[in-house]
Amino acid sequence: MELGYLTLETGEVFEGVLIGANKDSIGEVVFNTSMTGYQEIITDPSYAGQLITFCYPIIGSYGINAMDDECISPSLAGVVIGDLCETPSHYQSINKFSEKLMQAGVPGIAGVDTRLLVKTIRSRGTVKGYLSKTKQQTFAEDKTIPFWVEKVSTKNIQYFNNEGPHVVLIDFGYKKSILNALLDENCSVTIVPYNTSFEKIKALKPDGVLLSNGPGDPMALKQWFPEIKKITQHYPTLGICLGHQLIALAYGAKTEKLAYGHRGGNHPVKELATGKVKITAQNHGYVVVDESIDTQVFQITYRNVNDKSIEGLKHRRFPIQTVQFHPEAHPGPSDTQYILENFVYQINSVGDKRYAIK
Numbered sequence: 295m296e297l298g299y300l301t302l303e304t305g306e307v308f309e310g311v312l313i314g315a316n317k318d319s320i321g322e323v324v325f326n327t328s329m330t331g332y333q334e335i336i337t338d339p340s341y342a343g344q345l346i347t348f349c350y351p352i353i354g355s356y357g358i359n360a361m362d363d364e365c366i367s368p369s370l371a372g373v374v375i376g377d378l379c380e381t382p383s384h385y386q387s388i389n390k391f392s393e394k395l396m397q398a399g400v401p402g403i404a405g406v407d408t409r410l411l412v413k414t415i416r417s418r419g420t421v422k423g424y425l426s427k428t429k430q431q432t433f434a435e436d437k438t439i440p441f442w443v444e445k446v447s448t449k450n451i452q453y454f455n456n457e458g459p460h461v462v463l464i465d466f467g468y469k470k471s472i473l474n475a476l477l478d479e480n481c482s483v484t485i486v487p488y489n490t491s492f493e494k495i496k497a498l499k500p501d502g503v504l505l506s507n508g509p510g511d512p513m514a515l516k517q518w519f520p521e522i523k524k525i526t527q528h529y530p531t532l533g534i535c536l537g538h539q540l541i542a543l544a545y546g547a548k549t550e551k552l553a554y555g556h557r558g559g560n561h562p563v564k565e566l567a568t569g570k571v572k573i574t575a576q577n578h579g580y581v582v583v584d585e586s587i588d589t590q591v592f593q594i595t596y597r598n599v600n601d602k603s604i605e606g607l608k609h610r611r612f613p614i615q616t617v618q619f620h621p622e623a624h625p626g627p628s629d630t631q632y633i634l635e636n637f638v639y640q641i642n643s644v645g646d647k648r649y650a651i652k
């Protein structure tokens with residue numbers, strides 16, 4: 295085992311042993327508080343370019359299975375973990391965590407005092423980190439921010455036929471479990487690249503449109519806001535995470551970066567209509583700014599219980615709903631899975647009622 299270092303741009307150095315792909319890596323150091331679901335997390339395209347620190351102390355204990363990948367080629371910058379388990383025990387396990395990283399070309403560092411690292415990020419805010427065999431003395435001033443959505447979005451249109459309503463899924467870096475949730479609801483799904491125009495989407499004759507999650511700053515997609523607005527005005531629409539932010543921006547709202555983001559499977563969110571609190575899966579660094587919402591146009595439907603930030607919106611005239619959290623719940627909890635079911639129900643009620651409602 296070779297020693298390695300995670301150097302933060304603020305100067306702190308964390309020592310550990312290198313695991314996974316043998317390469318240096320630079321990325322935004324973020325942390326995730328989920329107690330399970332490391333496989334789904336490392337394959338979630340929304341983490342593109344980020345170094346994920348797992349708060350849960352042991353990673354790898356139930357191995358890697360054949361079903362839970364969220365994408366084919368993981369795009370995260372690397373992982374930072376406490377204890378690495380190299381002897382997984384689960385009847386569905388086909389691989390070890392460290393082998394999965396190696397195969398995916400993702401570097402990592404284990405044996406790190408992740409509790410101290412998370413405390414550091416919480417006091418400093420999200421910082422850049424450098425993962426390497428050596429301690430990094432200085433950080434090169436690299437001002438170019440990759441356009442991650444373009445890197446992870448599909449290049450080709452993909453079709454999934456089913457008996458139910460036809461949903462166009464705009465891929466900003468979609469998680470496979472969003473597609474699976476739609477297929478479970480009997481939908482036909484067409485996955486299209488992030489930059490598909492309104493006219494092209496219209497030609498596909500959708501019954502509804504879903505704007506997916508995805509990596510990076512939503513403002514990187516500024517030039518597409520007018521198209522997004524047009525699309526949402528023509529079809530029942532659901533926006534998830536980045537999709538939620540893009541719809542808010544397309545209607546003139548603003549987004550801002552959180553100090554250290556919301557990432558984990560235990561984030562409480564209040565449904566304002568009922569006062570009920572749902573425990574949600576989250577993974578985002580940006581939020582929609584409260585004061586920037588035109589409340590004549592959008593109703594705020596959900597709020598984060600911890601910091602009161604906006605977690606959901608509903609258009610007052612058009613059938614548009616958005617959520618900042620992840621209703622596909624992969625990894626869980628599944629408290630808000632009904633949002634995807636309601637979306638399909640809404641498509642059926644808005645449409646020509648051809649389809650039986652489950």
Ligand SMILES: NC(=O)CC[C@H](N)C(=O)O
Binds near residue numbers: 509579580
């Ligand atoms: N999961 C997502 O869609 C993340 C959205 C966006 N990239 C953010 O960090 O806020």
